[in-house]
Amino acid sequence: xxxxxxxxQEVKLVGAWxxxxxHRVAWVLKLKGIAYEFVEENLNxxxxxxxxxxxxxxxxxxxxxxxxxxxxxxxxxxxxxxTWKDNPILPTDPYEKAMARFWAPLIDxxxxxxxxxxxxxxxxxxxxxxxxxxxxxxxxxGMLKGKKFFGGEKIGFLxxxxxxxxxxxxxxxxxxxxxxxxxxxxxxxEDWKNKFIGFHVVKDNLYPMEKLVRFxxxxx
Amino acid sequence: MLKSEDVKVxxxxxxxxxxxxxxxxxxxxxxxxxxxxxxxxxxxxxxxxxxxxxxxxxxxxxxxxxxxxxxxxxxxxxxxxxxxxxxxxxxxxERATARFWAAYLDEKWFPTMKTIGLAQGEDARKAVIPQxxxxxxxxxxxxxxxxxxxxxxxxxxxxxxxxxxxxFLGWLRVTEKMNxxxxxxxxxxxxxxxxxxxxxxxxxxxxxxxETDKLAEFSKMIMAKMRAAxxxxx
Numbered sequence: 001x002x003x004x005x006x007x008x009q010e011v012k013l014v015g016a017w018x019x020x021x022x023h024r025v026a027w028v029l030k031l032k033g034i035a036y037e038f039v040e041e042n043l044n045x046x047x048x049x050x051x052x053x054x055x056x057x058x059x060x061x062x063x064x065x066x067x068x069x070x071x072x073x074x075x076x077x078x079x080x081x082x083t084w085k086d087n088p089i090l091p092t093d094p095y096e097k098a099m100a101r102f103w104a105p106l107i108d109x110x111x112x113x114x115x116x117x118x119x120x121x122x123x124x125x126x127x128x129x130x131x132x133x134x135x136x137x138x139x140x141x142g143m144l145k146g147k148k149f150f151g152g153e154k155i156g157f158l159x160x161x162x163x164x165x166x167x168x169x170x171x172x173x174x175x176x177x178x179x180x181x182x183x184x185x186x187x188x189x190e191d192w193k194n195k196f197i198g199f200h201v202v203k204d205n206l207y208p209m210e211k212l213v214r215f216x217x218x219x220x
Numbered sequence: 221m222l223k224s225e226d227v228k229v230x231x232x233x234x235x236x237x238x239x240x241x242x243x244x245x246x247x248x249x250x251x252x253x254x255x256x257x258x259x260x261x262x263x264x265x266x267x268x269x270x271x272x273x274x275x276x277x278x279x280x281x282x283x284x285x286x287x288x289x290x291x292x293x294x295x296x297x298x299x300x301x302x303x304x305x306x307x308x309x310x311x312x313x314e315r316a317t318a319r320f321w322a323a324y325l326d327e328k329w330f331p332t333m334k335t336i337g338l339a340q341g342e343d344a345r346k347a348v349i350p351q352x353x354x355x356x357x358x359x360x361x362x363x364x365x366x367x368x369x370x371x372x373x374x375x376x377x378x379x380x381x382x383x384x385x386x387x388f389l390g391w392l393r394v395t396e397k398m399n400x401x402x403x404x405x406x407x408x409x410x411x412x413x414x415x416x417x418x419x420x421x422x423x424x425x426x427x428x429x430x431e432t433d434k435l436a437e438f439s440k441m442i443m444a445k446m447r448a449a450x451x452x453x454x
Binding site for chain 1: 273282292
């Protein structure tokens with residue numbers, strides 16, 4: 001509690017509700033019990049706050065703590081983990097940490113690049129994109145062998161990094177009429193996905209699927 | 221127990237990413253075996269086994285564990301050999317800033333520089349220069365904020381950002397030489413110009429920084445091969 005009181009002053013999360021990157025930072029803040037102010041950005045008309053906090057990329061999310069900005073969602077998560085040390089997200093073992101840091105951005109890239117354009121893709125492109133997502137899922141399935149979560153017994157860095165996938169991909173499945181999840185081919189991933197439906201913390205942070213689906217349909 | 225296990229680095233003398241791993245090990249005074257990969261002659265069994273995903277160098281092999289991706293490797297080295305001089309800053313916000321700039325260099329700045337090699341014609345090549353200069357001006361500003369008047373981004377000693385950026389100095393100089401340009405200059409990036417000299421003369425760096433002329437010759441060879449293949453590489 002003392003730790004929270006000391007560090008908890010003035011935490012702002014600047015983002016947009018439909019961004020998976022914002023989602024995962026919000027989840028970490030919630031997991032750690034960190035109070036924060038959410039500042040919703042209109043990405044078509046970026047605020048001066050966003051532009052001053054992230055002048056290089058002008059992207060969300062931005063975490064502002066004690067008036068100082070931190071950008072790039074995976075770096076934000078590491079920052080939060082290093083600042084609020086209760087309920088650690090990253091592994092303590094340097095090798096496990098290195099593995100987490102290696103896989104997180106790589107799988108992210110594969111899933112995002114594979115899925116992002118699916119709602120608007122032409123047929124030939126669609127097959128290639130679905131293949132990319134499949135490859136990522138194959139890796140994730142392998143990582144889950146013998147584990148409850150990617151983080152082992154508890155939720156860890158990789159669980160948080162990929163949690164967005166279950167919502168984002170679910171919405172895309174509905175909009176594009178494709179199937180990414182395959183309980184026959186990736187049973188461990190299916191089990192993992194279903195674990196979050198029961199979780200209290202995650203439940204609070206669940207974006208309504210319908211809202212995301214409408215969002216994708218609008219841009220189709 | 222873990223620290224005393226064998227350390228190997230798989231790399232190539234011309235790779236700035238490999239330099240990062242070697243500089244970090246030098247800073248920590250860790251003995252390691254360096255294995256040169258002759259990438260143009262085909263990748264070794266060890267490399268393909270240790271980095272099956274990307275098949276790229278550097279790979280750090282500690283005991284029987286391979287670690288890939290240069291920035292992941294540098295952080296790993298910093299955390300395992302924690303009694304040596306620190307590479308990442310101790311302050312969390314400064315760490316986040318250091319990681320940000322390292323990622324910027326890898327995802328934006330250096331890929332821009334690589335396009336010069338593939339650009340068709342002098343005009344196309346020269347069009348890239350201002351983009352690189354713009355990035356360097358941002359880094360000059362970052363240097364001012366991070367170094368706080370000290371010789372390096374990391375303060376009194378070389379740190380994460382110094383390593384992340386400094387490894388590109390060889391290729392930066394080759395680019396300057398081959399395009400008759402001045403990327404680091406007195407008027408736009410005076411602090412970085414001086415920082416570059418200090419970095420390259422540092423004990424942890426000087427034996428692993430390739431000579432500009434050797435790199436320039438190598439660069440000509442690659443560019444010729446790339447143009448012959450005529451497919452853009454990422």
